Each structure stands twice: as structure tokens, then as C-alpha cells.
Amino acid sequence: MVSLDEAVIARLKKGEEHFEVLVDPYAAADLIDGKEIDIVQNLAIDAIFKDSKKGTHASEESLQKNFGTNNLTDITKQIILKGDIQLTTEQRNKMQKNKRNRIIETIVKNAMDPKTKAPHPRQRIELAMEQAGVHVDPFKPVNEQVKLIIEILRPIIPISMENIKISIKIPAEHIGKAYGTVRNFGTLEREDWQSDGSWIGIIRLPAGMQNDFYDKLNDVTKGNVSTKILK
Secondary structure, eight states: OOOTTTOEEEEEEETTEEEEEEEOHHHHHHHHTTOOOOGGGGBSSSOOEEETTTTEEOOHHHHHHHHSOOOHHHHHHHHHHHSEEOOOHHHHHHHHHHHHHHHHHHHHHHEEOTTTOOOOOHHHHHHHHHHHTOOOOTTSOHHHHHHHHHHHHTTTSOOEEOEEEEEEEEOGGGHHHHHHHHHHHSEEEEEEEOTTSOEEEEEEEEGGGHHHHHHHHHHHHTTOOEEEEEO
16 A cells, blocks of 8 residues: 555546545556556555545446446556656656666667667667657556657657567587577577587577677676577
């Protein structure tokens, strides 16, 4: 449960009637982002209100009429997903900062320069977003905002959201450690075992992860590995 001091009002208007819940704003944001959470456990009070400030509860008849159910979980989700959420300035700023970081992390992980096939450093993405004056909505899903932001950034930096394919050849003596590393980073699309015990594979992974992939692969093979980006 969230305390009354930390909860915010989520409000949905249906016709002339208003329906409100007192909810943890971060849990509401997670629900909008598509995460599986027990939203009722994140209410300050297990109730649907007509006016939460006055403590006026919505009637069972009104809930059934407007939502087709009296189930607290179902109604709460509808109010949060379809209604408006009131935040304090401090809450909005903190949630925007958190959402901005998640958006940047998603772009860094998945985006690249389509000309060089190289990932963009985090600082380059941050500077481009600042230059473009990107606004982050604390309640819109990350993936939805990433798509819009990529379009906004294209006039500033060459950028695309793509997966890349990498061909890898690992000597027999390093297969034990390196094979698991390859499988953990992306989707293994093809693999062949050679007569000398070496292994050749093709992996597909988000473009922004390639530097981490190379670093890890070089670490477990002590640099004794061959890689090539496939077109």
C-alpha cells in the first residue's frame, strides 16, 4: 500500500460522472508501460471515489453502469489507463527524469549510425535530445516515446533502430566459456562445428549492444576470436 501523502489522484470522467482512485504514481506509470503489477496493492485506499478529497465513494450501481463490473482491479486499471493522473511538480520532475533515463538506455542499446553500423555513445544521444528540445512524458510508454524521439533526432544525428548480424569464429579451446556468452547476447541464427573443433555462428542482436558483446567475447577468449558484421 502507498501512503496518502505519497498517493496521487487518477481521475476518469464518464458522461457527467467522475471516478477517482488514490494510487502510487510510479506504480501507475509501470502499469501504463505494460508491466504486470498488482495495482490494488498500490492504492492508498481500496476504493473507487466520486470525489476522493471529500471521501465520497462511487456507488455500486454507478460502477456497474459505467464500467460493466464492480471489480476493483479492473476499474482501477481503466481509470489509470484512460484517465488523467495529477502529479506534484516534484513528482513530475522525478518521474520525467526516470523515464528519460530509460528512454536513453533503450536508444543506446538498440540504435546505431546506419552509415558506420556503430552504436551511438550515451552522451551523443543525450546531447542530441537536448539540442532537439525533446519533451518526455512521464506516463507514455517508453517504446512509444522512443519511436517518436528517433524521428526527432534524425535531422541532428544519423540514427536508426536496427538489429545487426555478426559472424563469429571461436577456436575449440575457448568454446566452453564463449558459447554461452554468444547465446546470452542475442538470437543465434546459425551455427556450424568445424572439423578442427572450432565453432562458427551467426548471431542477431540490437545494434547498440555490439561493443559490450565484443568486450565480453574478447574477455572470455583472451582476444582469440574472429568477428564480422554481415550486411
